[in-house]
Amino acid sequence: MKIFSASQMRMADEVTIKSEKISSLELMERAASQIFNLLHHRLQGAQIPIHVFCGIGNNGGDGLVISRLLVEHGYNVKTYIVNFSENRSKDFLVNYDRLKEIAKEWPFQIKSEEDFPTVQYQDMVIDSIFGIGLNRPLVPWVTQLIKHINNARCFTLSVDIPSGLYDYKKPDDAEGVIFADVTVTFQLPKLVFFLPQTGGYTKEVEVIDIGLDRNFLHQTPGIAELINKNEVVPLYRSRHKYSHKGTFGHCVLIGGSYGKIGSMVLATKAALKMGAGLATAYVPECGYEVLQTTVPEAMVITDSDDELEEINLDFEPSAVGIGMGLGTDEKTIKAFEEFLKENKAPMVIDADAINCMAKKPELLEHLPLQTIITPHPKELERLIGKWEDDFDKIRKAQEFSAKYRCVLVVKGANSLIIYEDQIYINNSGNPGMATAGSGDVLTGMLTGLLSQGYDPIRAAVLGTYLHGSAGDLIAQKNGFEALIAGDIVNNIGQAYLELFRQPQQQEQKS
Numbered sequence: 001m002k003i004f005s006a007s008q009m010r011m012a013d014e015v016t017i018k019s020e021k022i023s024s025l026e027l028m029e030r031a032a033s034q035i036f037n038l039l040h041h042r043l044q045g046a047q048i049p050i051h052v053f054c055g056i057g058n059n060g061g062d063g064l065v066i067s068r069l070l071v072e073h074g075y076n077v078k079t080y081i082v083n084f085s086e087n088r089s090k091d092f093l094v095n096y097d098r099l100k101e102i103a104k105e106w107p108f109q110i111k112s113e114e115d116f117p118t119v120q121y122q123d124m125v126i127d128s129i130f131g132i133g134l135n136r137p138l139v140p141w142v143t144q145l146i147k148h149i150n151n152a153r154c155f156t157l158s159v160d161i162p163s164g165l166y167d168y169k170k171p172d173d174a175e176g177v178i179f180a181d182v183t184v185t186f187q188l189p190k191l192v193f194f195l196p197q198t199g200g201y202t203k204e205v206e207v208i209d210i211g212l213d214r215n216f217l218h219q220t221p222g223i224a225e226l227i228n229k230n231e232v233v234p235l236y237r238s239r240h241k242y243s244h245k246g247t248f249g250h251c252v253l254i255g256g257s258y259g260k261i262g263s264m265v266l267a268t269k270a271a272l273k274m275g276a277g278l279a280t281a282y283v284p285e286c287g288y289e290v291l292q293t294t295v296p297e298a299m300v301i302t303d304s305d306d307e308l309e310e311i312n313l314d315f316e317p318s319a320v321g322i323g324m325g326l327g328t329d330e331k332t333i334k335a336f337e338e339f340l341k342e343n344k345a346p347m348v349i350d351a352d353a354i355n356c357m358a359k360k361p362e363l364l365e366h367l368p369l370q371t372i373i374t375p376h377p378k379e380l381e382r383l384i385g386k387w388e389d390d391f392d393k394i395r396k397a398q399e400f401s402a403k404y405r406c407v408l409v410v411k412g413a414n415s416l417i418i419y420e421d422q423i424y425i426n427n428s429g430n431p432g433m434a435t436a437g438s439g440d441v442l443t444g445m446l447t448g449l450l451s452q453g454y455d456p457i458r459a460a461v462l463g464t465y466l467h468g469s470a471g472d473l474i475a476q477k478n479g480f481e482a483l484i485a486g487d488i489v490n491n492i493g494q495a496y497l498e499l500f501r502q503p504q505q506q507e508q509k510s
């Protein structure tokens with residue numbers, strides 16, 4: 001699913017108004033009445049106090065429409081205008097009058113802290129103060145109002161985006177943003193919902209189709225692509241009956257040091273489970289027995305005793321995954337550099353191999369085109385430096401990717417796959433995956449896909465999705481806490497099958 005910027009959303013709005021020959025007012029009515037329908041469906045007329053806080057722009061206009069429909073249907077509604085400016089939008093004003101006609105009284109004006117209404121825990125709030133039009137800091141009393149609403153801790157529904165969130169930078173005051181239980185957003189999800197600094201402002205996101213112009217939505221490249229099952233199914237390559245193990249490549253996993261051989265076990269198993277034809281683990285001598293015992297399907301080549309000092313392969317690998325438990329000893333960095341100069345196979349670079357590159361940036365010059373690098377945030381910082389906020393992080397990651405022509409998988413709750421100006425946001429996975437070794441599994445999985453000939457961007461997107469999806473399958477059965485990295489490997493097969501499972505409804509019919 002595409003993600004648009006605020007200005008692209010505005011353009012989609014305008015194009016729809018022209019192509020459908022409707023007014024912006026009608027579009028507002030259509031959008032807001034869908035939110036009302038959603039509420040009405042859930043509340044079924046329940047008489048809980050509903051506080052609708054409206055700004056003075058079109059987001060406020062949406063709130064006024066919702067209020068009017070709630071009043072018409074006999075709900076217990078109080079409407080407030082958060083009067084931070086006299087510059088009211090045209091459609092706001094029309095709906096302001098329409099609400100008065102139905103409710104028989106003007107909404108209550110909030111102009112300062114003295115006007116704040118009491119909001120109780122058992123009430124409900126509709127947050128329609130700011131939408132995607134927020135473009136400057138809030139006046140202090142509006143920030144206070146937002147904090148006042150948050151303090152009630154009552155069920156809060158934000159219209160389009162939690163008020164106080166910009167769609168292009170982090171909020172000025174981390175507490176001055178509505179904490180929403182649900183955000184009902186128009187047509188397409190917004191980037192802020194998936195970034196670590198801003199994703200936490202809403203527990204749930206519901207995207208509603210307000211019928212914006214299909215051609216425009218289809219033809220306009222988004223600023224990012226949200227990756228769910230629908231997006232990855234077309235990336236999967238099925239197997240031919242007469243294929244043999246050579247068809248799926250012989251990959252090599254390189255890494256391990258004394259006490260960190262487990263990372264290599266996880267990665268090697270993961271590469272095989274993803275479908276690599278053959279896998280070799282290249283480890284220090286101390287890892288030999290461990291690997292031969294725990295992954296009998298893999299071959300093992302060993303180097304000196306406790307850490308790698310040389311990387312000499314006696315075959316041409318189809319893909320390389322390097323870095324798990326590798327260490328950053330000078331000798332190892334040297335070995336890695338020599339290897340990079342020789343190697344032509346597609347690569348995944350993780351963990352200590354990233355740290356080696358951060359220590360010696362010249363290594364980056366030797367990467368094969370579209371090498372996948374999989375940093376967690378700390379490793380990313382070592383590569384691209386500190387960032388102002390998540391938006392700045394993305395820009396810096398894009399610049400880094402363009403400079404070295406590499407694919408970055410920025411790991412986290414919604415891992416970002418970045419290649420030059422392309423951004424993919426993975427939407428599978430769960431907090432149970434915040435556990436030792438889950439990144440090693442990802443590296444093995446991506447290497448397994450490269451080994452089978454998937455191109456690096458596809459491999460990064462499909463592999464990251466399947467990794468999260470395997471984690472989700474475990475969490476459904478065992479919960480978050482008991483999830484360990486080895487379980488992710490064991491659920492790779494189920495994650496593949498899940499790609500082609502029909503939705504529940506169809507299962508019940510058959």
Ligand SMILES: NC(=O)C1=CN([C@@H]2O[C@H](COP(=O)(O)OP(=O)(O)OC[C@H]3O[C@@H](n4cnc5c(N)ncnc54)[C@H](O)[C@@H]3O)[C@@H](O)[C@H]2O)[C@@H](O)CC1
Pocket residue numbers: 009010012013027028031055056057058059060061062084085089129130131132133134135136137138139159160161186210212
């Ligand atoms: N296709 C769509 O996206 C649709 C959007 N609609 C609504 O329109 C909203 C966008 O509306 P607007 O562009 O009017 O913007 P908002 O209602 O989000 O912003 C309010 C207004 O306040 C001004 N402003 C921004 N920051 C301010 C600040 N800190 N202090 C004071 N004033 C500030 C802005 O210039 C803007 O005019 C969306 O979020 C959505 O709710 C819907 O009505 C219909 C369809």
Ligand SMILES: Nc1ncnc2c1ncn2[C@@H]1O[C@H](COP(=O)(O)OP(=O)(O)O)[C@@H](O)[C@H]1O
Pocket residue numbers: 351376411412413414415428429430431432433434435436437438439440441442467
């Ligand atoms: N809260 C979370 N939600 C979803 N996925 C997560 C979460 N925390 C971690 N992960 C995933 O788990 C993996 C952790 O990788 P990493 O930090 O390298 O761990 P390790 O070094 O222990 O292997 C990444 O793929 C990341 O996206």
Ligand SMILES: [K+]
Pocket residue numbers: 059127128129130131158159160161162163
């Ligand atoms: K809002």
